[in-house]
Amino acid sequence: MPWFVWLPLTVMVSFVLAWFLGPPVLRSLIKSRLQNYRVPVNTVDSTRPTTLTTPRRVAVLGGGVAGLTAAITLARRxxxxxxxxxxxxxxxxxxxxxxxxxxGEHAWVSHGFHAFFANYYNLDRFLGSMGLRTGFQSIGEYVILGTTGAQVRFGKLDTTPVLNLIALARAGVYRFRDVLKAPARDLFGVFLEYDAKETFERYDKVSFADFDRLTQLPPGLKLAFNTFARAFFSDEDKLSLAELIKSFHFYYLSQDGGLVYEYPVHDYEPAFLAPMRAELEKHGAKVHLSTKVSSLVKAGEGFTVNGAAFDRVVLSTDIVGARSIMTAATGVPDDVKARFEALVPGQRYAVLRVWLDKDVREGYPPFVITDRVKVLDAFTTYHRFEHEAAEWTKKHGGAVLELHCYAVPEAMAPDEVKQALLDELVQFFPELKGYTLKHEVFQLNRNFTAFHLGMSAARPETESGVAGLMCAGDWVKLPFPAMLLEAACASGYVAANALLREAGLREEQVESVPLKGIMAGMPQPPARKLLIPGGGK
Ligand SMILES: Cc1cc2nc3c(=O)[nH]c(=O)nc-3n(C[C@H](O)[C@H](O)[C@H](O)COP(=O)(O)OP(=O)(O)OC[C@H]3O[C@@H](n4cnc5c(N)ncnc54)[C@H](O)[C@@H]3O)c2cc1C
Known part of the structure; x- marks a missing residue:
């Protein structure tokens, strides 16, 4: 019997059997099919030495999570x-x-509220290695709020992959019958079939908007999909369907942590960054702040960075920095430069922190996703969880809020964006009407990694194509699924491992969610062709 007959048959029979045997059996079947939700992606040879004996100088360009992971790992070794x-x-x-x-009155502000998900295995280990995995709280519930006050809550759903999809329907996020009625309903299966090579080959040139058009997503499901899409800071017509499939696989369909995440109750500087800097300095590393890298030269076996000599380089800036450093670098082959030339940022995003004299009603988790009218994608009630913000409201009353827009419409001027964020906030929370704005910090940036149509093929990988120069950052193409903070941290480990390996040292263990979706490799219904430009011919 050919595999494409026996494999689905076996899976179907197992599911039917498991269904009768009960949910625990079904759960353990799913877990074993998905490799216990956690897989090592490299082999650590414990017979190798851990520490370098001959000096080697490494320049780490960019001190975000990716750069810090690489820098701390290498400095320790x-x-x-x-x-x-x-x-x-x-x-x-x-x-x-x-x-x-x-x-005399100060406050910490950041680039925005961050969620730390249960499947951030590498970040978890990295923070844990410095004792920084304390002081977190669980969000408790995931809420999407509509302007009419309607809300979707999915905090306490079954977290087992696939069963969590059924649970979403039971929670009222969507109705089975709408999915069954959808024209091209067979297309929903793509989300269970993640396989890096296949998924990107087939769907990287298909937009989320194309998918929506073909399936005519029912409203509840569209809202849930949009929530994922926003993780990419991108409008629907620009966002690659392959990246969205990867996101679903990574966050929802390959592990049982669910969508409920943790967040730190202190500002990031005292919570993480000051201790990381101390860790670097403890291991003899130097940190040059306010020092933009403007010159990178490949010089013989090594490099010069802003004129100083190094043996190796980890390029861990954001994509704007990586593009400008690499396209201006000396000694870098043209084909490598071309890959960096193609690395463009996503749309602008806005983060507005406000200190108000009025508070919003209780009953929501600290971070709430909003069904955007024009700009407001999410808001955070900082005074309800962050110690520093709570101190301010204790003294002055009111609220400390942060408003996010993840893909700012191109035509909007900065002041318009700010005003629209505030107006939409009042639309969602009419109790704020007539508020006084005591303070504000507004940021409008364009430096986020774009996951737009057709970008995957040229995306740089850890090995940059220049000997001795490794890339790290959430923009780097990794051989396993990871996103955002976890991608940044994992890519930092992978870059450090390349240099550890080269020096004959033991690698750091890197882990991932399962590399493939639960239905990857199964025969696909003919409807899939509808998604592929040119019908997959
Ligand atoms: C508003 C917002 C909300 C987010 N929410 C979440 C979330 O909830 N969960 C999640 O997982 N992720 C979230 N993210 C994404 C997450 O912050 C990023 O994926 C991650 O921090 C990227 O880390 P990085 O090290 O790759 O890059 P970056 O953090 O961008 O670090 C790159 C560094 O390089 C420096 N640099 C650039 N050019 C140069 C140069 N020429 N010379 C020297 N230095 C340079 C920059 O100053 C920067 O410090 C969010 C991001 C934003 C903006």
Missing amino acids: GFQVEVFEANPYLGGKLGSWKVELAP
């Missing part, structure tokens, strides 16, 4: 590490800085 960071603080998009609200 005896490399002479220097971190070059353009900002006056470490952390990149997880960085934070102090602002003066009034004479």
Whole structure:
């Protein structure tokens, strides 16, 4: 019997049997098919030495999570590490800085609220290695709020992959019958079939908007899909369906952590970044803040960075920095430059922190996703969980909120964006009407990694194509699924491992969610062709 007959047959029979035997059996079948939700992606040879004996200088360009992971890992192993960071603080998009609200009154602000998911295995280990996995709280519930006050809550759903899809329907996020009625309903299966090679070959040039058009997503499901799509800071017509499939696989369909995540109750600087800097310095690394890298030269076996000599380089800036450093670099082959030339940022995103004299009603988790009218994608009630913000409201009353827009419409001017965020906030929370804005910090940036149509093929990998120059960052193409903070951290480990391997040292263990979806490799219904430009011919 050919595999494409016996494999689905076996799976179907197992599911039917398991269904009768009960949910625990079904859960354990799913777990074993998905390799216990956690897989090592490299082999650590424990007979190898851990520490370098001959000096080797490494420049780490960019001090975000990716750069910090690589820098701390290498410094601990005896490399002479220097971190070059353009900002006056470490952390990149997880960085934070102090602002003066009034004479003698300060507050920390950051690039935005961050969720730490249960499947961030590498980040978890990295933070744990410095004792920084304390001081987190669980969000408890995942809420999507509509302007009419309607809300979708899915905190306490079954977290087993596939069963969690059924649970979403039971929770009222969508109706089975709408999915069954959808024109091209067979297409929903693509989300269970993640396989890096196949998925990107087939669907990287298909947009989420194309998928929506073909399936005519029922409204509840569209809202849930949009929530994932926003993780990419991208409008629907620009977002690659392959990246969205990867996101679903990574966050929802390959592990049983569910969508409920944790967040730190202190600002990122005291919580993570000051201890990371101390860890670097303890291992002899140098940190150059407010030092933008403007010159990279490949010089013989090594490099010069801003004129200083190094044996190896980890390029861990954001994509704007990586593009400008690499396209201007000397001694870099043209084909490598071309890959960096293609690395463009996504749309602008806005983060507005406000200190108000009025508070929003209780009953929501600290971070709530909103069904955007024009700009407001999410908001955070900082005073309800962060110690520093709570101190402010204890003294002044009111609220400390943060408003996010992940893909700012191109035509909007900065002031318009800010005003629209505030207006939409009042639309969702009419009790704020007539508020007084006591303080505000507004950021409008364009430095986020784009996951747009057709970008995957040229995306740089860890080995940059220049000997001795490794890439790290959430923009790097990794051989396993990871996203955002976890991609940044994992890519930092993978870059460090390349240099450890080269020096004959023991690698750090890197882990991943399962590499493939539960239905990967199964025969696909003919409807899939509808998704592929040119019908897959
Ligand atoms: C508003 C917002 C909310 C987010 N929410 C989440 C979330 O909830 N969960 C999640 O997992 N992720 C979230 N992310 C994404 C997450 O922050 C990033 O994926 C991650 O921090 C990227 O880390 P990185 O090290 O790859 O890059 P970055 O953090 O961008 O760090 C790159 C560093 O390089 C520096 N640099 C650039 N050019 C140069 C140069 N020429 N010389 C020297 N230094 C340079 C930059 O200053 C920066 O410090 C969010 C991001 C934003 C903006």
